[in-house]
Amino acid sequence: MDYLFIFHANLHYSGLPQDKMEFVIRKGYDALLDLFIQKYPDCHFCFEASGFTIQKMAELAPDVLDRYKQAFADGTCEFMGSPFAHSMLANFPFEDGLKSLLFSMETYQKHLGFTPVSAWNPECSWTSRIPEMFSKAGFKNLITDWESFLISTRPEVRAVEYDPDRTRKDGHHMPFYPVDPDDPTLHFPLKVSSKITGLMRSGRVCNDVLWYLMGQDQEARNVNSAFSMDKALRAIEHWTGKKKDGCLLLYADDAEYVGTTGYFFLKYYNQWRLFEHSPESVERLDNLLNTVGNLGKIITVTEAINKYPALDNIEVRYEDGMAWHRTFSDAWKATPWAKELDPHCMEIHRKLISLEKTVNSPTERELLKTAWFHLICAENSDGRWPPPPHKPGQWNIDYCWDNVHKAEDIVKKLTK
Incomplete structure (x- = not known):
């Protein structure tokens, strides 16, 4: 063995x-x-x-x-x-x-x-x-x-x-x-x-x-x-x-x-x-x-x-x-932090999928890639876990939200 x-x-x-x-x-x-x-x-x-x-x-x-x-x-x-x-x-x-x-x-x-x-x-x-x-x-x-x-x-x-x-x-x-x-x-x-x-x-x-x-x-x-x-x-x-x-x-x-x-x-x-x-x-x-x-x-x-x-x-x-x-996996998306974060992540996802069809220039493509990076970082599980009565570390929560906001900012630039 x-x-x-x-x-x-x-x-x-x-x-x-x-x-x-x-x-x-x-x-x-x-x-x-x-x-x-x-x-x-x-x-x-x-x-x-x-x-x-x-x-x-x-x-x-x-x-x-x-x-x-x-x-x-x-x-x-x-x-x-x-x-x-x-x-x-x-x-x-x-x-x-x-x-x-x-x-x-x-x-x-x-x-x-x-x-x-x-x-x-x-x-x-x-x-x-x-x-x-x-x-x-x-x-x-x-x-x-x-x-x-x-x-x-x-x-x-x-x-x-x-x-x-x-x-x-x-x-x-x-x-x-x-x-x-x-x-x-x-x-x-x-x-x-x-x-x-x-x-x-x-x-x-x-x-x-x-x-x-x-x-x-x-x-x-x-x-x-x-x-x-x-x-x-x-x-x-x-x-x-x-x-x-x-x-x-x-x-x-x-x-x-x-x-x-x-x-x-x-x-x-x-x-x-x-x-x-x-x-x-x-x-x-x-x-x-x-x-x-x-x-x-x-x-x-x-x-x-x-x-x-x-x-x-x-x-x-x-x-x-x-x-x-x-x-x-439902247990991870049922926590209060996941319920707050996930709708934002899904909305960013939908917009990035749409932008994939319209963004063409090298500069914009690089920006789009950066937005994807921030989105997948915002989806980190450690900002959503453990469930109550415990809670994630504050840094973990802040990390997810910081990446949500960075992804949203890029989406705004690309959709102007």
Whole structure:
């Protein structure tokens, strides 16, 4: 059995102050890379970052970005891409999502010197055109959500794990159906479309690893409770299956939970503790890598897809609007901040689509491209999330509105 780790870096993270971004890069992303380079040079991992995040790394910590570029070049780490401004792709028009991916690709080419083939779809939100969107942007591989797939295709799972409340923030209140851990859709690549190959991530295992990294027990929900690696290892052993064939994604979640506490303690304990330094989480990852390395090889997404043939007898189908954690993208557009922002974004979108047919001069075309850029930034999910009783960081909200106003100003210039 081969194992995979994907660390999702997002400097748009709701509640992350701008003046703490460099801290997260150095105490989190750099510490993560250093651990693999110094202690696990034969283990390969994936680092995913939005165009915005790579841009900020180049601005605030170019030395760290240079170290990552070397790791990408020598194969220690596979870089994965995503939309420029971490948007919920299912909540906005196809054209906007494609533009966001293309702006990221431009940023990657500028700062990394290449464009990635593997992609991360924020919160795994889904519409039937998601594969086409990523394919048109130049991607070949895509991480997909196993729980959403099971709920969409297996009636017995749907009966237990489907929540008709499409605005609930997650499905943690529901039990899990006992799916066979040897189910091949968890362990082998699948053809999502003729041009996109998918690999499944599952909260059934990733969630236990996340809680372990934070040193917490999800069942106890007591911040003072001790949490050993045993539960995470039991989950890994269980979902490895008896056949021990194929691969298993052990962690596909926020990179900020290595080296910092990210949003964890506010999200789960209602404690206003955001992005505190957490060297203990690096130590826990160290212990986990040491143990998992004895169970099998640690490889990247592209290595897994190249090694294992994609299942050709499985229809990869999702209910439109589904997202990870057994919920829907509707939850992200149901917040007060989304309800205020989204009508403005849709109106700008309609006007930009119209202007695409009438704007001709190079200067105006460049202005139009800039307006699209501001629109996709205004669609950033972190200015809309989390839902009440919490709220997004004020900077995140202001960022979205600032980009709304900039896009509107350009539209006015182009329609005079």
